[in-house]
Amino acid sequence: MSTNKSTTLSRRAFIRNSSLAGGGMVIGFNLLQSCKPKVIAEPAIDLASLDYSDFNAFIKIADNGAVTIFSPNPEIGQGVKTSMPMIIAEELDVAWKDVYVEQGILDTENYQRQVAGGSQSIRFGWDALRQTGAKAKHMLVSAAATRWGVDPSECTVSEGVITNAAGETLGYGDVVNEAALLEIPEEVPLKEPKDYKIMGKNASNVDINKIVTGEPLFGLDYKADGMVYAAVVRPPSFGQKLVSFDDTDARAMSGVLDVVTIGEKVRSLLEEDAGFGSKISSSDKVVVIAESTWQAMKAKEAIKAVWEEDSKVESTEEHDKILNDLLDGNEFNTMRSDGNIKKAFAEADEILERTYESPFLPHNCMEPMNFFANVTDEKVHLVGPIQTPAWKAGLVSKMLGREEKDIHLEMTRMGGGFGRRLYGDFVIEAAEISDKIRKPVKVVYSREDDMEDGIYRMAIKYRIKAGFKDGKVTAYHLKEAAVNDNMYGLIPNFFPAGAVENYQVDAASYDSNITTGAWRAPYTNFLAYAEQSFFDELAEVMDVDKIQLRLDLLQNVKGTTDERIQYSPERMEEVIKVAVEKSGWGTKPKNVYQGFVNYYCHNSHVAQVADVEIENGEPVVKKITCVVDCGIVVNPLGALNQIEGGVIDGVGHSMYGELQFKDGRPTANNFDKYRLIRMKEAPLVETHFIQNELSPTGLGEPTLPPAGGAIANAFKAATGNRLYKQPFTKTPELLKVPEKEIIG
Amino acid sequence: MPTYQIKVNGESRSVDVAEDTPVLWVLRDHLDLVGTKYGCGIGQCGACTVHVDGTAMRSCSLTLSQIDGKSITTIEGLSEDGTHPVQEAWKEVDVPQCGYCQAGQIMTASAFLENNPNPSEEDVNNAMHGNICRCSSYSRIRKAVMIASENMD
Numbered sequence: 001m002s003t004n005k006s007t008t009l010s011r012r013a014f015i016r017n018s019s020l021a022g023g024g025m026v027i028g029f030n031l032l033q034s035c036k037p038k039v040i041a042e043p044a045i046d047l048a049s050l051d052y053s054d055f056n057a058f059i060k061i062a063d064n065g066a067v068t069i070f071s072p073n074p075e076i077g078q079g080v081k082t083s084m085p086m087i088i089a090e091e092l093d094v095a096w097k098d099v100y101v102e103q104g105i106l107d108t109e110n111y112q113r114q115v116a117g118g119s120q121s122i123r124f125g126w127d128a129l130r131q132t133g134a135k136a137k138h139m140l141v142s143a144a145a146t147r148w149g150v151d152p153s154e155c156t157v158s159e160g161v162i163t164n165a166a167g168e169t170l171g172y173g174d175v176v177n178e179a180a181l182l183e184i185p186e187e188v189p190l191k192e193p194k195d196y197k198i199m200g201k202n203a204s205n206v207d208i209n210k211i212v213t214g215e216p217l218f219g220l221d222y223k224a225d226g227m228v229y230a231a232v233v234r235p236p237s238f239g240q241k242l243v244s245f246d247d248t249d250a251r252a253m254s255g256v257l258d259v260v261t262i263g264e265k266v267r268s269l270l271e272e273d274a275g276f277g278s279k280i281s282s283s284d285k286v287v288v289i290a291e292s293t294w295q296a297m298k299a300k301e302a303i304k305a306v307w308e309e310d311s312k313v314e315s316t317e318e319h320d321k322i323l324n325d326l327l328d329g330n331e332f333n334t335m336r337s338d339g340n341i342k343k344a345f346a347e348a349d350e351i352l353e354r355t356y357e358s359p360f361l362p363h364n365c366m367e368p369m370n371f372f373a374n375v376t377d378e379k380v381h382l383v384g385p386i387q388t389p390a391w392k393a394g395l396v397s398k399m400l401g402r403e404e405k406d407i408h409l410e411m412t413r414m415g416g417g418f419g420r421r422l423y424g425d426f427v428i429e430a431a432e433i434s435d436k437i438r439k440p441v442k443v444v445y446s447r448e449d450d451m452e453d454g455i456y457r458m459a460i461k462y463r464i465k466a467g468f469k470d471g472k473v474t475a476y477h478l479k480e481a482a483v484n485d486n487m488y489g490l491i492p493n494f495f496p497a498g499a500v501e502n503y504q505v506d507a508a509s510y511d512s513n514i515t516t517g518a519w520r521a522p523y524t525n526f527l528a529y530a531e532q533s534f535f536d537e538l539a540e541v542m543d544v545d546k547i548q549l550r551l552d553l554l555q556n557v558k559g560t561t562d563e564r565i566q567y568s569p570e571r572m573e574e575v576i577k578v579a580v581e582k583s584g585w586g587t588k589p590k591n592v593y594q595g596f597v598n599y600y601c602h603n604s605h606v607a608q609v610a611d612v613e614i615e616n617g618e619p620v621v622k623k624i625t626c627v628v629d630c631g632i633v634v635n636p637l638g639a640l641n642q643i644e645g646g647v648i649d650g651v652g653h654s655m656y657g658e659l660q661f662k663d664g665r666p667t668a669n670n671f672d673k674y675r676l677i678r679m680k681e682a683p684l685v686e687t688h689f690i691q692n693e694l695s696p697t698g699l700g701e702p703t704l705p706p707a708g709g710a711i712a713n714a715f716k717a718a719t720g721n722r723l724y725k726q727p728f729t730k731t732p733e734l735l736k737v738p739e740k741e742i743i744g
Numbered sequence: 745m746p747t748y749q750i751k752v753n754g755e756s757r758s759v760d761v762a763e764d765t766p767v768l769w770v771l772r773d774h775l776d777l778v779g780t781k782y783g784c785g786i787g788q789c790g791a792c793t794v795h796v797d798g799t800a801m802r803s804c805s806l807t808l809s810q811i812d813g814k815s816i817t818t819i820e821g822l823s824e825d826g827t828h829p830v831q832e833a834w835k836e837v838d839v840p841q842c843g844y845c846q847a848g849q850i851m852t853a854s855a856f857l858e859n860n861p862n863p864s865e866e867d868v869n870n871a872m873h874g875n876i877c878r879c880s881s882y883s884r885i886r887k888a889v890m891i892a893s894e895n896m897d
Contacts, residue, residue, distance in 0.1 A: 076842060077842025208834075211846050211847075212831040213779070213831065214819030214847045215779065217843065220782065292765075294766065294769035366878045368783075413843065414842060416844060417842075418878075447785055447786075637838050641838065641881065641884065642841070646880075670784055671784045676878065679872040682882035
């Protein structure tokens with residue numbers, strides 16, 4: 001067997017770094033086929049176009065055998081800094097305990113899709129990460145075989161040690177210098193799942209020791225020599241711009257170094273890049289530069305600014321009316337249409353129509369937005385928490401008129417993302433400020449800034465109408481009315497698309513000046529509750545079993561030739577059946593009320609059952625049984641954390657989450673007025689994975705959307721009341737059990 | 745600016761800051777102890793929790809005069825090598841998701857367990873209710889505090 005089968009080194013990037021301490025080298029595999037990626041400004045998330053086939057990762061092996069794996073993607077708490085290197089290490093065949101993981105920097109030459117978003121890191125990295133590890137192993141074995149003068153097929157590997165037929169051994173470190181000179185093979189065989197030694201086993205978060213001892217990890221912890229702090233005075237209301245300001249008092253305060261304005265460069269960027277325009281204010285902003293965070297924040301309060309409206313300031317009350325009018329109107333964009341719903345509704349025995357409402361939500365990452373920038377003649381150095389580093393580096397390059405190669409961006413661990421850190425308006429601000437003052441500067445948002453200057457989950461209303469005839473659902477019509485943006489194109493092909501003969505999804509939107517964007521599981525985070533609550537009620541009206549209704553609908557999708565359909569009826573059926581069994585559905589004592597949901601999003605299938613009990617006359621969520629089919633589970637310990645977190649997050653926001661606007665301004669700006677779920681309200685989450693050997697699918701998001709539906713359906717069972725508005729605590733009268741019905 | 749002597753993690757430290765500077769920012773910006781986190785600035789989230797003479801307090805709402813003569817412990821000083829029973833339990837359970845709030849959670853839990861070495865789950869729920877975890881790692885926090893309670897001296 002040849003050791004260098006079919007390789008074209010010329011089109012494969014190959015990186016040697018002989019300057020490593022202790023010798024050894026970096027092996028870089030650029031799996032990119034032909035085109036060099038460029039740093040270009042592009043929308044953060046286009047789920048349909050995500051392609052990881054040209055992904056690249058780095059492995060560093062020192063000649064003492066120490067293995068470092070660079071994790072390419074941003075870490076927001078979803079665990080990829082642990083799980084992505086696990087995939088490489090598995091195929092590389094080293095012991096996980098011997099692997100040291102480092103965060104890769106933004107490197108558009110050698111990495112691809114350095115994005116945290118859409119629950120896609122593992123799914124799209126799966127093949128490339130495994131090939132990266134396997135190719136490195138192949139080269140190391142080839143190097144050892146050449147040294148021994150044997151065929152590589154005679155060699156075996158275990159935990160980074162290569163053994164030949166004669167029983168001689170060489171460690172990876174012994175042959176790394178020779179291996180790095182070999183050509184990179186085209187494609188190598190991968191392990192069978194049954195042979196996995198690392199994947200499928202619990203691995204602790206690679207940063208756990210640093211987290212529990214308080215070492216600097218996050219953007220807010222980053223410091224540089226000579227760094228100053230910036231607090232930014234932004235328009236208090238959406239729709240306002242700066243007219244003038246008085247900084248006399250602020251300048252007199254201790255630690256204040258300067259007060260400057262920014263805005264000019266952002267506006268020039270917005271002229272070039274309209275796509276980003278809806279995510280950042282074009283107003284001038286006043287920036288206080290100080291020696292410390294506290295001094296900057298305090299002096300910011302002393303700026304007396306005058307604002308004027310440059311567009312209408314809006315309120316929740318107005319949005320409510322506008323969305324209702326949209327639902328009642330005819331200005332829809334039809335996103336999917338099967339059969340003839342009009343005819344089917346006309347012929348139906350009965351029709352059920354319900355409207356569901358959701359509010360704006362802030363992301364409320366625990367680490368408020370912040371970013372470091374140091375603009376010098378030599379380069380632009382950016383450091384901080386960002387889900388879309390390449391997009392932001394591209395925008396900064398454009399805004400400052402600097403070469404892309406001069407933008408050096410380092411990603412820190414993020415204190416939460418949830419979609420907020422896709423946008424990076426704070427990166428743009430930091431760069432403009434540093435460009436202006438020519439100092440290393442950290443922009444820091446206060447919690448109030450963070451909640452008032454958000455890029456929010458928009459308010460949405462859904463109206464769902466179903467018709468049935470002879471015990472079968474014959475028509476289904478989903479209408480969406482949303483502020484700013486409508487559901488992405490895959491969603492109309494989620495369940496129950498394909499299951500109902502006459503099916504239509506229509507969407508309408510209203511353009512607001514309030515900035516909105518992705519929020520953990522965009523659209524589905526509310527749609528899942530609306531639809532699954534609707535199915536629950538539909539089964540009651542049809543007088544059929546709630547689970548059977550869903551299973552019957554799924555039968556209609558089996559064997560479909562419609563390639564637009566996103567979910568698998570077989571996988572959905574399985575999660576439903578396992579959830580019924582594991583939750584003890586229908587077999588609980590009388591004082592336990594259950595609610596059922598099944599849902600598909602982010603390529604994963606989920607079913608949940610909520611258990612609610614009555615305490616002091618009110619329903620309390622005690623437990624959620626969650627069944628997940630996400631294919632192969634790379635790191636069960638991390639996966640469970642995502643699932644438990646997603647479910648409780650879903651419960652919390654359905655129960656309490658709401659941001660209202662009055663005169664263009666949020667009416668809450670800190671946790672005294674904005675309620676997040678806390679310890680006492682967090683239910684037990686019991687998770688069951690479907691065991692299979694299918695490629696991994698999304699996990700950071702898909703367990704959140706169904707949770708709201710599960711508890712709404714359980715509340716109905718407990719109280720007799722249907723909930724049509726989120727958050728559920730907004731209608732406390734519906735969360736009471738009629739006195740006579742209290743059991744036990 | 746006045747100079748203050750404060751006792752942090754067993755050491756006496758000298759800082760030149762304005763009188764109204766919250767202890768949180770003294771720790772983070774002036775003493776480079778960034779393990780204590782800023783979350784809300786109004787004592788609502790618990791990310792900035794430290795021990796003041798062993799009692800868990802919100803450092804964002806503490807002034808220098810309030811800690812005069814008192815001893816502050818931050819996450820960096822909870823143990824020499826990250827082996828406090830609460831830190832060990834956090835590692836065993838693998839509590840964190842993003843990890844940002846966890847220093848505050850650990851400081852709240854460790855002060856609580858000093859005074860309540862044998863808590864019920866309900867006691868733990870009550871004790872930890874003031875600390876927000878936006879990633880909702882609450883199940884694991886609960887579990888880790890219970891494990892730690894078995895290993896407290």
